[in-house]
Amino acid sequence: MPTKPLVREPIRIGVVDASAVIGELRQLHEEAEDPDVERMPGDDELFGALLYAEKHAHALKRHSPEAQQTAALKRVQLWEYLREQSEIHQARAIDDARAAGAQWVQLAPVLAVAVPSAAYNKAKRLKAVELLDETPRAARVRRTPEAVLKAERRLAQEEAAERRAQEAARRRHELLVPVATRLLEEREALVRDEDVDYWLEEMEVVLPHCRTPLQMVSLTRYLDAALRALTKLEKQTARSVALTEDARLALAAALELQDASVT
Known part of the structure; x- marks a missing residue:
């Protein structure tokens, strides 16, 4: 039982x-x-x-x-x-x-228990000391093998989700510089106002030195601000801000990258 x-x-x-x-x-x-x-x-x-x-x-x-x-x-x-x-x-x-390959039958005597199953259960109860449950106040996990297994599964899922999020962020960062560069190259084919020009200039300043995570964050913020200004201008004029097909594609790529970072 x-x-x-x-x-x-x-x-x-x-x-x-x-x-x-x-x-x-x-x-x-x-x-x-x-x-x-x-x-x-x-x-x-x-x-x-x-x-x-x-x-x-x-x-x-x-x-x-x-x-x-x-x-x-x-x-x-x-x-x-x-x-x-x-x-x-x-x-x-x-x-x-x-991790070194020890079996539960080997751990039983050093854990002062008689059988491998008891060694397993004792190990899980000890593991509860370091684990927190999923409650809002993050209480300690109950000292039962069942509760520890549930907490370990939850932590494994959280770690997997974090790895997926990190990988997605890495892929976005890889795309960020070429997408921003392409948008700047099509600047003259975009309808602009003072706000758009300001944020594009900020992008232009940081782009050549964009190497560190902090610089990537700055570039992301400037690109987001430029896209907001372009979207606002598009709504005000009821016309596309892209004057050429290349500009339209550059803008679409930037908006797609922005949507991916939000999701």
């Missing part, structure tokens, strides 16, 4: 400045004149520092009960943080093992 989904989203510690909290623990031990405090691991050695603080908790007896409580609560917080982080990193290690 599938595992029953969790009804409530689990509360998590989340981001913690672990080094700063270890520093606060160290200060409490120094103020209590812990004779061994110099042996306490560095602030960036979380696990070792926590083991030290646990072993030398008695050294805080010179402190007030409130200070002792504060130190103990900081240890609780850091152990919870460490546990959450270990789940994230263990899930990544499993991904690397699978």
Whole structure:
């Protein structure tokens, strides 16, 4: 039977400045004149520092009960943080093992489970730590294999859609320079006003140096503005702004590229 989904989203510690909290623990031990405090691991050695603080908790007896409580609560917080982080990193290690060809039967003993199916389920539950569901507030994915698979499928679809969008943008950028160049070449065969001339001149300035994504964006904006001005002029005169067939084709290509960028 599938595992029953969790009804409530689990509360998590989340981001913690672990080094700063270890520093606060160290200060409490120094103020209590812990004779061994110099042996306490560095602030960036979380696990070792926590083991030290646990072993030398008695050294805080010179402190007030409130200070002792504060130190103990900081240890609780850091152990919870460490546990959450270990789940994230263990899930990544499993991904690397699978990518290297490890089978679930090999992962079972190192995940402390008896059978491959249990290793698979445990791996999926660990994966939930890094995933968000599709709700507006982006809650954590429930720790069930079914919920994780659903989230992974959704992420794969989103990544595929993003790749398609990037490829479409790349193709538009490849067409942008020749389309803009062709429109400028037919400038004298277009009916123009001050707005049209202004935006065509802006295009002419940026076009020879159009290499970076930012320059491409600028050229796109200028081309869009020129097309808006030409369309407006066409509506005002109730006549085509293209005076020749070549100009008509150049304008049609630019409008087609504009429509593709909108969709």
